[in-house]
Amino acid sequence: MVLKSMKHLANRYLTLWLAFFRNTLSRDMEFKLNFIFEMFIDAVYYGSLFLFFQIIFQFTDSLGDFSKDAVIIFLLTVYISDLLYVFFLGGNVFGINEKVKTGDLDFILLKPMNSQFFISCRYVTTNALISLFILVVLLLRLIYIYHGGVILFENYFIYLISVFLGMFIFYSFEFMISCLSFWFRNFSYAGWLASELIKYSKRPDSIYKNWFRKSLFTIFPMALISSVPARMLIFGVNYKLLLLQFFIALFFLYLTTVIWKKGLKLYESASS
Numbered sequence: 001m002v003l004k005s006m007k008h009l010a011n012r013y014l015t016l017w018l019a020f021f022r023n024t025l026s027r028d029m030e031f032k033l034n035f036i037f038e039m040f041i042d043a044v045y046y047g048s049l050f051l052f053f054q055i056i057f058q059f060t061d062s063l064g065d066f067s068k069d070a071v072i073i074f075l076l077t078v079y080i081s082d083l084l085y086v087f088f089l090g091g092n093v094f095g096i097n098e099k100v101k102t103g104d105l106d107f108i109l110l111k112p113m114n115s116q117f118f119i120s121c122r123y124v125t126t127n128a129l130i131s132l133f134i135l136v137v138l139l140l141r142l143i144y145i146y147h148g149g150v151i152l153f154e155n156y157f158i159y160l161i162s163v164f165l166g167m168f169i170f171y172s173f174e175f176m177i178s179c180l181s182f183w184f185r186n187f188s189y190a191g192w193l194a195s196e197l198i199k200y201s202k203r204p205d206s207i208y209k210n211w212f213r214k215s216l217f218t219i220f221p222m223a224l225i226s227s228v229p230a231r232m233l234i235f236g237v238n239y240k241l242l243l244l245q246f247f248i249a250l251f252f253l254y255l256t257t258v259i260w261k262k263g264l265k266l267y268e269s270a271s272s
Helices: 002-029 032-056 068-090 093-102 105-109 115-121 128-146 153-182 190-202 210-215 227-234 239-266
Strands: none
Touching (some): 128 153, 227 239
16 A cells, blocks of 8 residues: 555656656757756866876876776766756756745745645756766766776666766755755855865765764765765776665655744745
8 A cells, every 4th residue: 555655656657757858848948048058167167177197197197086088987977967957857957946035935825735746856957858868978988998998888887877876965965055044034145055066976985084084974974975876987896885875875765854844934925
């Protein structure tokens, strides 16, 4: 009975997400120039990050246990994680501040569905799909070469799971920061603060040392967003790390629901 109920709930929210996707795609197709321009901005951003590491490797042969080739695989993982998050969730989270400030959150709270799901998934960033496809093909090619032509299907599968777990951790941090708007009504620094914190996920974990590196795997788990998935491909599957990533993702997702519910109790409706 419980399984049947969970299956029904999952099907319902999948149907809703597909409706969000179709609506967003229709809207984006009406503004094709914006669609192309956003892809160009993505290319510039990812290109600048790649250039940054190219400059570093003029002065060293490795970053901790990451060789130059391994860092390229890591960077592609950063890009893929980033684009997956942007595709599914990224266009929504930072709108919380404005909705709380203006009272537009009323519209979402009146919907007969989970309000956190609606505000997190309402818009899908469809232009990310093309960039995502190109990067995945490039990554598969590089991994094939890196491992001497050996196709490691288990690594690919675990990598995919790990990337999605990393995406949930990414989402949890940005969502919780955005929810500070309930306590600080004009919290316009949410995007900046989240961006500064997430920067630690865009560097290989091995460049950090001692207690700070340990914190990146636990209380401040930025290493679990990109470094751990990349390690699954480069150094082989590590089930201890995957299990750690799973439980931390679960814990932080739970925290988002707690903070969201507490925030809603403080929310002042536009009609009140």
